[in-house]
Amino acid sequence: MxxxxxxxxxxxxxxxxxxxxxxxxxxxxxxxxxxxxxxxxxxxxxxxxxxxxxxxxxxxxxxxxxxxxxxxxxxxxxxxxxxxxxxxxxxxxxxxxxxxxxxxxxxxxxxxxxxxxxxxxxxxxxxxxxxGALASNALPWAWSLRARGAVALPYPDSYADPVDERDVAEAAFAVLTDPARRGRSYHLTGPEALSFAEQVRVIATAVGRDIPIERVPPEVWRANKPDFMPGDIADALLTLWAASTEPVPLTHDVEHLVGRPARSFTEWAACHVDTFRAWPQPGRRSS
Known part of the structure; x- marks a missing residue:
């Protein structure tokens, strides 16, 4: 094959x-x-x-x-x-x-x-x-840290279900190589529902530094969205985040497919500490 x-x-x-x-x-x-x-x-x-x-x-x-x-x-x-x-x-x-x-x-x-x-x-x-929401959706927060010294979020209390990309790859391997698993759909989520603020705190613990959160108006976030993001997608994300005020439903499909619990966001953060460490210390200029 x-x-x-x-x-x-x-x-x-x-x-x-x-x-x-x-x-x-x-x-x-x-x-x-x-x-x-x-x-x-x-x-x-x-x-x-x-x-x-x-x-x-x-x-x-x-x-x-x-x-x-x-x-x-x-x-x-x-x-x-x-x-x-x-x-x-x-x-x-x-x-x-x-x-x-x-x-x-x-x-x-x-x-x-x-x-x-x-x-x-x-x-x-x-x-x-x-x-569900890929764990790497948190990576752009490192850019915000470098630019503003804080993670700028329009809805810090919005919930997501961060799933590690490695788990998605292993789930794909399982269904590609086992004919018994073909032909149905799987809903892949992480093992826990976390607000954006909770995700930032997990990253801060991994990095060993406090990471400030700056709540910004939705229209400010919209005006400073990434260039590659279409406007209608940005608007849809803002609508989704505004509505996601409760923990989102989770599934066990990752565990079912790969034979172990899904990786936690804490595990993901531990693998990306270098990305989030590279921002200026308070009171120091970045070179």
Whole structure:
């Protein structure tokens, strides 16, 4: 069995490639920038943009299973080539936004729904992994620390279910390699519901320094959103955060798939202390 992993430069995709390789599965790492991949030399790499059908045939040649990031642009062409090439199973990394009421009108869910529905209408066996909030969503807080000396949040008391990307990769490995787990959807969450303020405190404990939180008006956060984030996504996030005033529901699907409890946010923070240590000490200028 050869597995094509799309988005192999991402945190989940790269971890999955390494897991498949270490456990002696044939894996092909697809990326828009294959020259920037850093895998062992015996891992096959291929140029692949999901929104550019010109590379689909080469990437899918001889592939029996695919780990697919949700990219709605070009999904019909990708499915057509996968069916023609004999692909049997697609594991799609989706979002739990598709499980919420009104998902059809939610910009966060819309693209994921388009991909899931296109796959469901195809002849391919499909297994969606509907992921909760990825733990790495906290990484941009390090930029805020460097710029402002505090984590700027519009809704510090908003709750999420941070799931470690390594757990998503291991869950994907489980459903890719065990036929008995194919063809149903899994809702992947972390093991605990934490507010943003609680997540900041976990990071502060790992770093060994107090990390201030600065509550900013939603419109200020919106005006300073990351350049890569579309405006409608930013608005949808603000709406979601404003409404998430209670701990979110959790599942045990990670534990069911990988055979152990999901990694805690404390474990994630311990692996990223260097990222959050690199900000100016009070009373000192950064060079």
């Amino acid at each position: 050869t597995v094509l992993v799309t988005g192999s430069r991402g945190r989940v995709g790269s971890a999955l490639v390494r897991t498949l390789h270490e456990r002696n599965f044939d894996v092909r790492a697809g990326s828009a920038s294959p020259d920037k991949l850093a895998f062992p030399t015996d891992v096959e790499t291929v140029s692949l943009r999901l929104d550019d059908p010109s590379g689909h045939a080469v990437a899918l040649d001889g592939v029996s299973a695919v780990f697919l990031y949700c990219e709605p642009a070009g999904i019909e062409a990708f499915i057509e080539q996968a069916e023609a090439g004999g692909v049997e199973h697609v594991v799609v990394m989706s979002a739990d936004a598709v499980l919420r009421p009104g998902a059809e009108h939610d910009p966060i869910a819309r693209g994921h729904l388009l991909v899931e529905r296109a796959l469901a209408e195809s002849s391919l066996t499909t297994t969606p992994l509907n992921c």
